Amino acid sequence: MTFPKRIAIVGAGIAGLSAGIYARMNGFDVTIFEMGHKAGGVCASWERDGYAVNGSIHWLVGSAPGTDLYDMWRQLGVIEGNAFYNHSRFIEYRDVDGVDVHFYVNPAKLRLHLLTISPDDGEAIDEFIHAIETIAENHIPLDTAFELLNPWDWTKILARNFSSLMAMGKYSRISVNAFADKFKSSVLRQVFQRFWSGEMAMTFFLMQLAYASKGTAGYPLGGSGKFIAKLEERYRALGGKLLFGQRVVRIPTAEERVLGVETEDGRQHAADYVIAACDGHTALFHMLPEGYVDDRLRQAYQSLRPFPALAYFSAGVARTFDEVAPSIVGLNVPLVEPVMVGARRHDRATFQIYNFDPTLAPAGKTLITAMLETDFESWHELYDQDPAAYREARERICRSLARNLDACFPGVGKALDFTDLATPLTYHNWTGNYRGSYEGWLPTPEAMQTRLPSHLQRLKNFYMAGHWVTPGGGMPPAAYSGRDAIQLICRAERRHFDTEVP
Ligand SMILES: Cc1cc2nc3c(=O)[nH]c(=O)nc-3n(C[C@H](O)[C@H](O)[C@H](O)COP(=O)(O)OP(=O)(O)OC[C@H]3O[C@@H](n4cnc5c(N)ncnc54)[C@H](O)[C@@H]3O)c2cc1C
Incomplete structure (x- = not known):
């Protein structure tokens, strides 16, 4: 093989973008295949009635100097030009x-x-x-x-x-x-x-x-949208190629070595290395031919539990909330009207009131979000059996949460510009993550003792990155697992691993 070697990366979430950026710093010819039409994966953001809904970041570990993670984020280009709220x-x-x-x-x-x-x-x-x-x-x-x-x-x-x-x-x-x-x-x-x-x-x-x-877990003002835009910008500035609407369905192999990736349209894209920075189940059990996953890894995938599925509530409110003390996770309040979210009943909820990030809302208005744990099955069944009832369930939860917000902050109900609910199906369809998990494996005591390999003994030139190889997930592990894959590839190529700060 001659240099530059080609690396195909599946997925433009944080892990895929990080792998792509470090691969370009080290001179590889890189293409990221992303099935969606936007980068970011679960670290998503979307526009609604003039608001920028922050779909992920509450805190960024490594936001301040003094840790290796800070150096990594600098190299990835997300520190310069970002202001952090501590x-x-x-x-x-x-x-x-x-x-x-x-x-x-x-x-x-x-x-x-x-x-x-x-x-x-x-x-x-x-x-x-x-x-x-x-x-x-x-x-x-x-x-x-x-x-x-x-x-x-x-x-x-x-x-x-x-x-x-x-x-x-x-x-x-x-x-x-x-x-x-x-x-x-x-x-x-x-x-x-x-x-x-x-x-x-x-x-x-x-x-x-x-x-x-x-003091090294700050919130980057602008939230997930600005953060991902900076990562994508850094990758493109280094000359990385990013293809949207390209779902990878197979990772063809021959003689225990990967050959590249095959996309849904049947096209084969040859590569010397493949990094699966997407859902671990799909990569191991659907994209790869059988025979490469050993019993230990198969057993881990059967016994570990993913994070509970998530319903993500968002609301735009035409008022400010100066009286609320901001916190990393938000304000946990009792619900005067408990709410069923799928099969789970909630009698309290944590509302993140973005009074500390005015960039997410028009002047004088505030974005509010809430993460509500739920189950995957009931949402999946409901949608399969009756899509209209699925939509009604989403609207019922939004109405109920709006009434609860109004009980905490009288008048909010009348000041709502919008409410919305992303369900586990949204997460599953948007990112392909197993059972709609938003952060990979739940870090239970069992998961903390389990090592999930980022490469396979029986298959050369195949690596994995992202929250499915790092129990507990989160942005830093997603990013450093992408970087680690490139370090391992550099070692395989007997090349020095180089980094640079933009
Ligand atoms: C509400 C919420 C709050 C969070 N808060 C924080 C926080 O405050 N701090 C923190 O550190 N972390 C937080 N996280 C977790 C963090 O965002 C994730 O762990 C991290 O972004 C995962 O990145 P990833 O690249 O591993 O995976 P993903 O984001 O899942 O990316 C995978 C990508 O692969 C693509 N893909 C999948 N299958 C295919 C295919 N077949 N072909 C092509 N492309 C494919 C997907 O479309 C996706 O873009 C939060 C997450 C959520 C949802």
């Missing part, structure tokens, strides 16, 4: 059994506040705060694919990060729900259980708080 609170809870809970990102302030709520829980609160501070001290390198680290590198990492690695190990075996049980106060138990999915490993929760406490 929240002082992670989430706000209103009226949990009559108590308001402010989840401050400053651990000392958070400790004092939690102690005020429950002085009897000193031991559990101190353990929690100590774990955040210990994990925040970690300097685990995230600039090199783990496969490229040698035993000496690992020894240095272990010596330098002994305490934080021990804490991560300990809390990766405990779910958030199990940790919540340590509290005597039912308010604190509820707050922990409701923070996100309670089945997640505690480590995952602690790491988010640790990064936030270091």
Whole structure:
């Protein structure tokens, strides 16, 4: 094979764009095949009545100097020209059994506040705060694919990060729900259980708080739309090719080596390397011929659970919300009118009120969104059996959430410019993600112990990137898994891996 070698990337989400950018920095001839008509995947944004709906980013880990992730984001071109909003609170809870809970990102302030709520829980609160501070001290390198680290590198990492690695190990075996049980106060138990999915490993929760406490989890003003536009711009400026409306259906192989990709229109596109930066199930079990997935990987795909499917509510409101303290995740409130979303009943919801990002709404107006966990099956069945009932279910949930918002903020119901609901089917159809998962595998204690390989022993020149190879998902793992694939390809080509900042 001669240089430049051709790399075909499936998917223009964050992982695919990152792989493409690093591939171009290293001189490869790259084409990204994207089935949709827009880049970004689940990190989506869309226009509605003059509002820019932010479909993903709440926080970007690595938004400030001092971590390898920051260097990566700079190389990817999303730091320069972006302004970041650093929240002082992670989430706000209103009226949990009559108590308001402010989840401050400053651990000392958070400790004092939690102690005020429950002085009897000193031991559990101190353990929690100590774990955040210990994990925040970690300097685990995230600039090199783990496969490229040698035993000496690992020894240095272990010596330098002994305490934080021990804490991560300990809390990766405990779910958030199990940790919540340590509290005597039912308010604190509820707050922990409701923070996100309670089945997640505690480590995952602690790491988010640790990064936030270091001030390196800022929100990029402009949200997902501006962020993806900058990534795409960087890729194109480096000379990368991006083809929209090109669904890859097969990855042909011969003699245990990939030959390129085949798109839905039957065309074959030859390539020396293929990076599947799309849904893992589709890549492994539908695009590749049988025989390449070993039992261990097959077993992982059968036993691990994806993130619960998501219904994503958005609303444009013709007023400002200066009275609401902004937080990374949003304002969690009791619903005066509980709402069924698919098979799940919600008696509380977290509304993200974008009063800290005026670029998402016309002057004097505010975008509001809410992430509501649901199931995939009931939405799928409803649409199959009765598309009109599916549309009615979406409208019913929007009306109900609007009434709930109005109960929290009197007058909002009359000030609504629009409401909308993306369902798990929307996610599935838009991005192809398995069962509409919006962030890959749920980081349960089991998932935290499972390594999902980014390449296969039996197939040469095939790599995977994105939230299906990094349990817990999120933008940083999507981006560094794309970069890691290029580092591994550079090693295979015996080329030095180069980076540059625009
Ligand atoms: C509401 C919400 C909030 C979130 N908040 C945050 C946050 O605050 N911080 C954070 O770090 N992360 C957050 N995330 C998660 C983060 O956005 C994702 O983990 C990340 O964007 C995943 O990127 P990806 O490239 O791995 O996958 P995807 O975004 O799924 O990209 C895959 C791409 O492949 C394409 N594709 C699929 N199949 C094919 C095919 N056959 N042929 C061609 N193309 C194909 C898809 O169209 C898609 O563009 C959030 C996600 C959501 C939905």
